[in-house]
Amino acid sequence: MKKVFKLQDLDCAVCAAKMEDSIAKIEGVNSVSVSFMAQRMSIDADEERFEEVMDEVVKRCRRVEPDCRIIR
């Protein structure tokens, strides 16, 4: 399942790349793309585990770029 999330206060492009790297490694994530420009993250993950995966995504986002919030 593919979903697009808005991101708030993602203000550095390097961090976007780091977030992308980190999220891509989560099990259950098929592909992810974080756009600094559009302030959006599009994520394709296993449907059954989507919420679980998203919890992990938020956790990793907090670690890599604590200022950035994912609007779910």
Added chain:
Amino acid sequence: MKGFVLSAKQRKTLLRIIVALAAFAAIFIADKAVGLGTVFSGGAAWVFPFALYLAVYLLIGYDVLWRAGRNIAHGQVFDENFLMCVATLGAFALAIYRGVSGMDIEGFDEACAVLLFYQVGEFFQDYAAGKSRRSISALMDIRPDHANLLKDGAAVSVDPEEVKVGDVIRVDPGERVPLDGVVISGASALDTKALTGESLPRDVHEGDAVISGSVNLSSQLNVRVEKEFYDSTVSKILELVENASSQKSRAENFITKFAKYYTPTVVIVALLLAVIPGAVTGEWAQWIYRALSFLVVSCPCALVISIPLSFFAGIGAASRYGILIKGSNYLEKFNGANTFVFDKTGTLTKGNFEVKEVLPAENGREVLRLAAIAERDSSHPIARSVCAAFGGEAEGGYTLTNIAGEGVAAQSGADRIVCGNEKLMVREGIEYVPHAGVGTVVYVAHNGEFIGSILIGDRIKPEAREVTGTLAQMGCKTVMLTGDNAAVAEKVAQELGVSEYKASLLPQNKVEEVEKLLARQEKGRALCFVGDGINDAPVLMRSDIGIAMGGVGSDAAIEAADIVLMHDDLKGLPLAKRIARKTMAVVRENIVFSLAVKAVILILSALGFTNMWVAVFGDVGVAVLAILNAMRVNSRYEDKGAEKRA
């Protein structure tokens, strides 16, 4: 999004910068005038200026220190916060060392100023990036926020997602049409600029279809909803635009990868620069200072922000002309496009038949009148074009007989009209004058006597000739594919000046032809296929860049194509090409400029010709310049001579 808009966070930062700048200026002037290091005498005289500068330093930099510490705790070491902290704290340490060892007291101001200017630069960078991002996003933001659902005569404001097919909604002047539908009462003008790039308002009346995302300009409309929100045009376009940024270009990927190695490399070189010459010469302070300057330049931010921003600006600029580009990779590829393959019908030509010539011209009206009598009931496009050319109401009362593959005969008593191709004329034994034109010819005979002929053809789009010419000037090859016979194809090809054409193709042959052309393509050059989106989804997918025209109506085309010309206008092609060229030029400029400035500053710092002030410019100054340069992409692209489109 006009004017000077700051977020709450930015306002706070700005205030902090102003206070810190004022405090710094006061201390700096006092220092230069009196010499703060001489206020107190003795071995600890350095403590006084140190304390003052440190206070300013903490005021302006506490967040940088905090973030650096926090990120290290999270295992993210090499970020710009950390680098700035090491550089400035290092500079403080050097200054303290000078103070303790009894040298001239200096260097505190520099340590403090570097962080201060870093923050100023970051602020500008943040502001510029945010502003440009918003100004481009605003162009693309066509999401309707509500729909006025009519229930028992009263309008209720609801979320567009809640409206069902068959519901009636009211669209007030100034509002965006939230869902696709049909006007059931009212008449107004719609602004479809955001969808098609077309600046002329479109008039709609009862019974006309309206597409979501257009803006109602003049008066209230009641619309019966035909599609749910998720199937509506506006949703499709939004999805496309939102996903545009997920397809990254090679340049963007290069930069991200580059950034990953660049920073650690510079840090290691800085470390070596401090240790090796320091150990050899014994001049530790000097070499550590040079190494610290190194760290300041080591952030790749200028590139990392400006490259995606350039692409984003390019996609934004294109969308203003109704050209939707599905990802920055396509913009990049399109710049290298040198072969344009066109589908003929509906792309180069209008795709609808019309009467081009009636012979004999002096008797044209009579020819059309008789033909219209015979053709009045037929739904064949050729018959329709004849009736359209006649314009009036054709006489009835005739018995019409269809003669398959030849034409129509109309009989009323002794009166007999035959209307059809050469075969029909031969069979009826009529001496006819063959028409030499290219296209479909309809001969008309009345009571066994030849009356005249009508030439029907597909009309070439008015801008097609100019566009193929412009593309040729840009060094592109143009190829036309058509299902028509060779004679028609040759005529059209000549008229348009295309470099190659292939005639008598079935839809599946088009894929083969494109594959043959792809095989001949040089490396790094792209082949574009331009079609109207009807029946050509496979070719759109197969080509390097599939371009669909007037695609608002066709879902398959929007999905299969990489670039969609929302406006049914071929001039979008050279326009998109110019935007792609400008984008790539700016991207290259930014890469070369940022890297060159950084390289020069790195070398000069290593040799000791510069100081940290220059290094700060090398970091944030270059970033701001690169962002400003990126915004040049988001300008206007019309030809001087081209029709004006705001």
